[in-house]
Amino acid sequence: DVCRRFRIPIYFRKGRAVLTSGLVRACLNVLRCVAEGFPQGRFAALLDTDYFRAGGPGLARTLREVGFVAESARPLAECVAATRATDDPAARASGRATLAARGEECARVMAVLRPLEGRRTVAAHVRTFRRALGALGLRPVLQDDRALTAARRDVRARVRFEETLTALAALTQSMGRGPVTLDDFVRLLVAALEPQEIEDPLEPAGSVRALSVRDARGLDFDVVYLLGLDAGTFPAPRRESPLLPDGLKRAMNPLAAGLLRRKLGARAAGLPLAGCLRTAREASLEDPFLFFLALSMPERALVLSCPAKDERGNPTVASPFVDEVAACLEGGLVPQVLSSTALVPEAASCCEPAELLARAALDRWAPARTRSPDRSPGRPPDRLPDRLAAALRSALPDGVARMAAIDARAAIEARRSRYFLTPRAEGARKDALADTYVGRLAGELGFLEAHVAAMRWSPTRLERLAACGFKFFAAYVLGLHEEPPPELDVVPIELGKIFHRVLEEFLRAHPRLPADRDAARALGRAFLAQTRTIGAAAIPAKDRAFFDLTWLRLEAGLDELIVREHEAQEKRDREGLTVERRLEQPIEFALPDPAGGPPLTLFGLPDRIEVERRGPVAERLRVLDYKVTRDARRYAAALDPERELGRTAFQLPVYLLATLGRGTAGVSTDTELEGGFLVLLARRAQQRLIEPLPRALLEGVVTERIHALRAHARAGRFDVDPDPCDPWCPYRTVCRYQPPPLEDED
CATH class of the missing domain: 1.10.486 (PCRA; domain 4)
Incomplete structure (x- = not known):
C-alpha cells in the first residue's frame, strides 16, 4: 500500500x-x-x-x-x-x-x-x-x-x-x-x-526490492528493513524429521558420501560431501549466519521489525537476535510501536479520494476521540467535529452514496460483532441481535416452509442443523455440496465404507463365533484372506500400496472386534440370553410431535441393532455404530445427556426411536435401551462405549429437541452460531464466523 x-x-x-x-x-x-x-x-x-x-x-x-x-x-x-x-x-x-x-x-x-x-x-x-x-x-x-x-x-x-x-x-x-x-x-x-x-526488463534502480535474505546475498542497499523478527519465525525452530532422525542421518552420512563419490567420479574431487544430510542442529545454525548477512547489507540504516501479535491475535515474543543487537548498542534499542491504523494517512496527507474515504470511515467508526484530555470525571468523551465526511459528501460526485454505504456496512459489522461476542448462555440478548447477516432469514418464507415440511430427516441432517444452522442451510437448502476429487490413497470416509462392509459380511457369515477365542480369531484372519475383493469393491480403485496399508488396519480392527464379540457372547451364554442382529438395514418412520404438530419423517442406515432375548421376551435393545478412528473421546460426549446427546448428537437416539416406532417382537416398557459406539482402532479400554438411554429421555427431551430444530428451519433460523466451529468446514469462507476471543489464562 x-x-x-x-x-x-x-x-x-x-x-x-x-x-x-x-x-x-x-x-x-x-x-x-x-x-x-x-x-x-x-x-x-x-x-x-x-x-x-x-x-x-x-x-x-x-x-x-x-x-x-x-x-x-x-x-x-x-x-x-x-x-x-x-x-x-x-x-x-x-x-x-x-x-x-x-x-x-x-x-x-x-x-x-x-x-x-x-x-x-x-x-x-x-x-x-x-x-x-x-x-x-x-x-x-x-x-x-x-x-x-x-x-x-x-x-x-x-x-x-x-x-x-x-x-x-x-x-x-x-x-x-x-x-x-x-x-x-x-x-x-x-x-x-x-x-x-x-529478470524484469525495467531497471530496478531507485525502487524497493522485496527479497529473502538468501536472495539478497552479495547486494548492498541504502536502507534495509528486516521483517518477521519474532521468536518462532526468525530464527525458526528446527525439529528432527520423524522419518529420518538425526542419529540415523549421522550414521548414513559416510555411506551417502561414498555413494556420491562413486556416482560423480572425478567430478567429486574437492566437494564437501561428508555432511550431505544435515541434522536439525546443523540446520538451526543457518539462521544466525543469515541474520549476520542481513546486518552487513545496509549502508545507511537498518530497521528491525517484529509483529506485536500473530495471525491469531496472540502476543508474540521478539527474536533473540533483536536482544543481541540491543546488547551491543550503548543505551540499547528504542522501540517504536506503530498502530494498526498507521497505514491510513491523516486527512492532510491523503493523496487520492480512496484515502480520504478510508480516513473518514476510520474517524467515524473508531473509538471516540476526546476534545480535551482534562474533561471532568464521569463526563462522556466529546467527538471532534466530523468535517471530513461532510466535505466528501459535497465534493465527490457520489460522495453521499459512498458515505452512506460505509455507514451501513459499518453498522452491520458492529451488530455482527456484538452478536458473535454475546455468550450463548444469554439467549434472549443474542436472539435480539440476530438478523439476516448472521443467518436469520426474513420476509416471505412460504417456499422454505414447504421445502422443510417435505424434507426427510437423517441423523446427519439433524446434527448439522444443531451444530451450525448456516452449514445446514448451505448444504440442504441451497444445495452447495462438496465434490472432493478421487484420491490415490484411502481417505477417512472410504476407510469407513470398507470397514462397515467387511464387518457386515463377517457377522452375516458367522453370527456365532467358535467357543475357543483363538479359533475365533483364526476364523477372522481366514475370512479376510478370502474377502479382500469385498473391501476393494466398496470404494473407487486405489493405489495398491495404500490399499494394502488400509487392509492391515482392517485386520487389526477385525481382530479386536472378534475379541470383544467373543467376550459378549460368553457373557450372554452365562446369562442364558440369545441375540438377534439387524445389520445395515435401512429404517424410515414418522416421529409424532408431542405438541400436536405434523409428524417428522426420519430415515437412516444403522450399522447394527441387537435384541437380546430371554425366550420370547426382549430384555435389552441396543444400537451400535462403528467408528474407524483412534480417538474415542468425542464419542463419549455423544453418549452423555449433559453434554452432546440430544443437543448436537442424534444418531443413536434416532435409531432407537425408529426401532421402537416400527415395533419389535418382545419389546416392552421394561426392555432396557442402550446405545454405543465400537471405536475399532482405539485402545482396548475405549473400544466399546455403551451407555443406557432411558425411554423417557428419548421420547421426551430428544423428541422435543428434534421437532424444535425443524421449527427453527421452517422459520428461517439458520444462525451462524456453530457449536463448535469446524475449522475445515467447506463453508467457512462464506459464513464469515468470528469466534469470540479466548480469555487470558492465569
Missing part, C-alpha cells in the same frame, strides 16, 4: 523464477503426469489448462464423473465402461453418447503422452518431449509490447525453457551419459530450471 501510494516501484527477488511461469509449470506437468502413472489431479490439470489446445474443462469433469483415480490404479477405459453400464436407464439414454465421446477424447490425449514413457538418453527425452508438446498444441505467445505482462513473462520463460532443454541435451551427450528413466529426466530438468530467474 505504501509503495502504491507514493508510486514507488517494487520488485520481488532478483527476478521471477522460471518455475513460477504458468507455461513452464504446464509443460513440466506433462512429464510428471506420465511419470506418476496419469494421476487424476495432474491429468485433469493438463486437460483444463489454456496452454494446450487439446483438452477442455468438459474432459476434466469427465474424469471426476467416471471415478478415475489413476491409470495405474484402474485404467480410464474401464472407468468409462463401468459408468456407461449403469443400471439407470434414463442416465444411459441421455449421457451415453456424450460420455463415450469425452472418454475417447481423453484416451486420445493419453495416447499422445504415452511415448514419453521409457528409458532413453536425455537428448532422446528432449526430442520426444518436444513432439508431445507439439501434438498437444502448445499455444505460442507472441513477444509483443502490447501483450499483457503475464504473456510477455511467458514468452521469456519459454525461451529460457527451450534453451535449457537444448543445453541439457548437448551437455549430457558430450558427457557420455547413458539412458535414464523419465523420472530421472524430470528431476534433472527441474534441477536445471530451479536456480534460473527471469
Whole structure:
C-alpha cells in the first residue's frame, strides 16, 4: 500500500523464477503426469489448462464423473465402461453418447503422452518431449509490447525453457551419459530450471526490492528493513524429521558420501560431501549466519521489525537476535510501536479520494476521540467535529452514496460483532441481535416452509442443523455440496465404507463365533484372506500400496472386534440370553410431535441393532455404530445427556426411536435401551462405549429437541452460531464466523 501510494516501484527477488511461469509449470506437468502413472489431479490439470489446445474443462469433469483415480490404479477405459453400464436407464439414454465421446477424447490425449514413457538418453527425452508438446498444441505467445505482462513473462520463460532443454541435451551427450528413466529426466530438468530467474526488463534502480535474505546475498542497499523478527519465525525452530532422525542421518552420512563419490567420479574431487544430510542442529545454525548477512547489507540504516501479535491475535515474543543487537548498542534499542491504523494517512496527507474515504470511515467508526484530555470525571468523551465526511459528501460526485454505504456496512459489522461476542448462555440478548447477516432469514418464507415440511430427516441432517444452522442451510437448502476429487490413497470416509462392509459380511457369515477365542480369531484372519475383493469393491480403485496399508488396519480392527464379540457372547451364554442382529438395514418412520404438530419423517442406515432375548421376551435393545478412528473421546460426549446427546448428537437416539416406532417382537416398557459406539482402532479400554438411554429421555427431551430444530428451519433460523466451529468446514469462507476471543489464562 505504501509503495502504491507514493508510486514507488517494487520488485520481488532478483527476478521471477522460471518455475513460477504458468507455461513452464504446464509443460513440466506433462512429464510428471506420465511419470506418476496419469494421476487424476495432474491429468485433469493438463486437460483444463489454456496452454494446450487439446483438452477442455468438459474432459476434466469427465474424469471426476467416471471415478478415475489413476491409470495405474484402474485404467480410464474401464472407468468409462463401468459408468456407461449403469443400471439407470434414463442416465444411459441421455449421457451415453456424450460420455463415450469425452472418454475417447481423453484416451486420445493419453495416447499422445504415452511415448514419453521409457528409458532413453536425455537428448532422446528432449526430442520426444518436444513432439508431445507439439501434438498437444502448445499455444505460442507472441513477444509483443502490447501483450499483457503475464504473456510477455511467458514468452521469456519459454525461451529460457527451450534453451535449457537444448543445453541439457548437448551437455549430457558430450558427457557420455547413458539412458535414464523419465523420472530421472524430470528431476534433472527441474534441477536445471530451479536456480534460473527471469529478470524484469525495467531497471530496478531507485525502487524497493522485496527479497529473502538468501536472495539478497552479495547486494548492498541504502536502507534495509528486516521483517518477521519474532521468536518462532526468525530464527525458526528446527525439529528432527520423524522419518529420518538425526542419529540415523549421522550414521548414513559416510555411506551417502561414498555413494556420491562413486556416482560423480572425478567430478567429486574437492566437494564437501561428508555432511550431505544435515541434522536439525546443523540446520538451526543457518539462521544466525543469515541474520549476520542481513546486518552487513545496509549502508545507511537498518530497521528491525517484529509483529506485536500473530495471525491469531496472540502476543508474540521478539527474536533473540533483536536482544543481541540491543546488547551491543550503548543505551540499547528504542522501540517504536506503530498502530494498526498507521497505514491510513491523516486527512492532510491523503493523496487520492480512496484515502480520504478510508480516513473518514476510520474517524467515524473508531473509538471516540476526546476534545480535551482534562474533561471532568464521569463526563462522556466529546467527538471532534466530523468535517471530513461532510466535505466528501459535497465534493465527490457520489460522495453521499459512498458515505452512506460505509455507514451501513459499518453498522452491520458492529451488530455482527456484538452478536458473535454475546455468550450463548444469554439467549434472549443474542436472539435480539440476530438478523439476516448472521443467518436469520426474513420476509416471505412460504417456499422454505414447504421445502422443510417435505424434507426427510437423517441423523446427519439433524446434527448439522444443531451444530451450525448456516452449514445446514448451505448444504440442504441451497444445495452447495462438496465434490472432493478421487484420491490415490484411502481417505477417512472410504476407510469407513470398507470397514462397515467387511464387518457386515463377517457377522452375516458367522453370527456365532467358535467357543475357543483363538479359533475365533483364526476364523477372522481366514475370512479376510478370502474377502479382500469385498473391501476393494466398496470404494473407487486405489493405489495398491495404500490399499494394502488400509487392509492391515482392517485386520487389526477385525481382530479386536472378534475379541470383544467373543467376550459378549460368553457373557450372554452365562446369562442364558440369545441375540438377534439387524445389520445395515435401512429404517424410515414418522416421529409424532408431542405438541400436536405434523409428524417428522426420519430415515437412516444403522450399522447394527441387537435384541437380546430371554425366550420370547426382549430384555435389552441396543444400537451400535462403528467408528474407524483412534480417538474415542468425542464419542463419549455423544453418549452423555449433559453434554452432546440430544443437543448436537442424534444418531443413536434416532435409531432407537425408529426401532421402537416400527415395533419389535418382545419389546416392552421394561426392555432396557442402550446405545454405543465400537471405536475399532482405539485402545482396548475405549473400544466399546455403551451407555443406557432411558425411554423417557428419548421420547421426551430428544423428541422435543428434534421437532424444535425443524421449527427453527421452517422459520428461517439458520444462525451462524456453530457449536463448535469446524475449522475445515467447506463453508467457512462464506459464513464469515468470528469466534469470540479466548480469555487470558492465569
